Amino acid sequence: MSYKETLMGEKPNTTAAVDDPFDEDNIDIEEGEITRGLVNGIISIDFSDRINALAVKSLDQTVVLKLLGRRIGYNTLHSKLYDLWKPSQEIKLMDIENNYFLATF
Template sequence: MSFKAKLVGDIPGAFAQAFKFHADENEEPFSNEEVDDPPEGTVAIKLSKRTKMNIRAKWAHSLIVKVFGQTVGFHFLHSRIMQLWKPAGRLDYIDLENDFYLCKFRLVEDFEKVLKGGPWFISEHYLTIHAWEPYFKPNVVACSKVAIWVCLPRLPIELYEMEVLKEIGRAIGPVLRVDANTAVGTRGRYARLCV
């Protein structure tokens, strides 16, 4: 059994809640009301809610990725991602501006495996991932949420209880996983949590 396989399974709903996946499909970030007259030389196009749902549906199992702290080329990153993730189905890879890339999975299982299987590193640099979102603009976005592993050294052994570790982790951010060795208390030098 691999190290990742030994990790405690999902904390139900943790990823969905932390990254706001499965947002209410009826939720609309912009109003369908009439817009003011656009500036001269531009045009405003109003799309129906149905049209928006249809054009967004094909991106539901897509991830936006960026190598944190390093600029990498399209072909290099694509090759490394394919080696790292080993998707069972097709993975379409699209170059966006500002060093962001869009990975569109054909299989939901591949999407969930990558999303929950990290953290991921490319050439010793952290690969930030988050679910595709409508109106994503790479030139103005700032990464505000990243799943990371934290190490808590010299934690007293009586605190190695799942609920206590989750409570400690919540002080940092939403707890996504607890290392299996940490959860059962077989390693007492440090606790590892994914937040």
């Protein structure tokens, strides 16, 4: 599905169902997929290729928002985004620290 199709709420022209190995039902973390350690006194966490791909896929439709020059509340930003962008589907907005927000489409 293209980015445009996702934003516009269109469905791709596919007739066969594709088995997605990164489907939400397949999020079982197996032994050895996450390794923790110390490198030069700094904590190191390494992920397997499958876990890394899963993390990247979960953020493929996410935008980091930072408003420069002023602070804005969650509800105000949420309303403003809907007024400006007029999305066809719900936007999930998450307040992360230091006046940053994540908007997931």
